Amino acid sequence: MPNIDLEAIRGLPLFAGMDAANFAELMQAAYLQRFPPHVQLIAEGDPADFLYVVVEGCVEMFAETRGRRSTIELTQPVSAFIVAATLKDAPYLMSARTTERSRLLLIPSEDVRVMFERDPGFAQSIVYEQATAYRSLVRIIKNQKLRTSIERLANYLLRAHAEQGANGALTLAIDKRTLAALLGMTPENLSRAFATLKPYGVTVDGADIRLSKLTDLETFAKPTPLIDARDA
């Protein structure tokens, strides 16, 4: 495994508190693998054989029932997913697929659990990771249940805008279909939502978005750290 990736993985909060020797041992058991776009990695209900780390690319966590489909979150580098199922040795509750070409680290769940029992520092790191992940889900629920689809879009745009330098423009990192799924609406509705935001200075040109009336948009979106911030 290239050293530069090892460094990035080592830098994850999840592994921060881990003993160096244990970390090396855990990485011995792991695979770094490339995947093309739109490959399903895991299916809900499957036993949790691996813990995954997104090193590069993007992974969509989603769920399905009765033909309906819902995106729950996107996992971007560098972070782990399905930690909970791995630790509990329980079936995955979500499916996962790549949205683009991605490189993933696969660590056998068994090794993670062994190390978790052996290394108290690792256990502590996992606690922080899990606490962060939990809070992120709370935010997702609040975003979904307390806001209309248009408000969700507006707040998403403001967040992306801030992350990309807050210079009045932003570029969507994912295609609009995926964005619609992430925001919990249909692609048709996303188009209409963009149109609805036009009076608030939102202009769309493909993946490029301009926000020309930022204060108006903020007045409309009413972002709040209790939903839109990211935990440290």
Add this chain to the structure above:
Amino acid sequence: MPNIDLEAIRGLPLFAGMDAANFAELMQAAYLQRFPPHVQLIAEGDPADFLYVVVEGCVEMFAETRGRRSTIELTQPVSAFIVAATLKDAPYLMSARTTERSRLLLIPSEDVRVMFERDPGFAQSIVYEQATAYRSLVRIIKNQKLRTSIERLANYLLRAHAEQGANGALTLAIDKRTLAALLGMTPENLSRAFATLKPYGVTVDGADIRLSKLTDLETFAKPTPLIDARDA
């Protein structure tokens, strides 16, 4: 603090792996307190001063923005809530209030964090607790996004029915207002949802519900362990 309660708390997964002396010390710092119904315990945004354990009664976790209000989950005995905020020393993301007369254990967050650093067994127990809590939220999201309100009600009834002995009848433990909030709909809609389920053998008399066509209801509700089961 009465011994019987201490035993129940000690039996919580959260404290299972903890050293006995450490547990005793942590309990020294804790308060056991009674609260009347409908008392707001914490407000979202507040600093996480205490970890709470519901010993008796019921606590509703909810969130508000712009006058809208949404119940996220109900916490019933004996379990802890807002573990994540406590551990991260971060503001609560949810508000909490009692729905009935309740007895709660309050443990100062600072003591929890100190103990978490000191006692690896406690840290491990917290991991399991957090993993379970995380998976519970995933289920809540799936329930909310993949099902209509009527389906949510049908599955709720089936779950309550199973928990109460599966004898063709069940009694709602919470008033219909709270139930509506929990299922993510208005009280008016809940009434209509009950009416819609009549053809599937659901008869309502106040808080008493009879399910006379269980297989029909199951066919309609299509419960799945990936949403409706509870983690061990």
Add this chain to the structure above:
DNA sequence: ATTATCAATTGATAAATGTCAAGCAGGCGT
């Protein structure tokens, strides 16, 4: 250059859910 393909948009319509207002019934105190 032409066609095939697919994402994105638009329009028309339907379904799900929320809102407002009124009415009903049971429990409670007087």
Add this chain to the structure above:
DNA sequence: ACGCCTGCTTGACATTTATCAATTGATAAT
């Protein structure tokens, strides 16, 4: 018993969101 609150229900209507169908526009393949 009486009135009165409170929670629940019902009806009429508005809003939000989804669905279906058709069209556009860009990109890639022939």
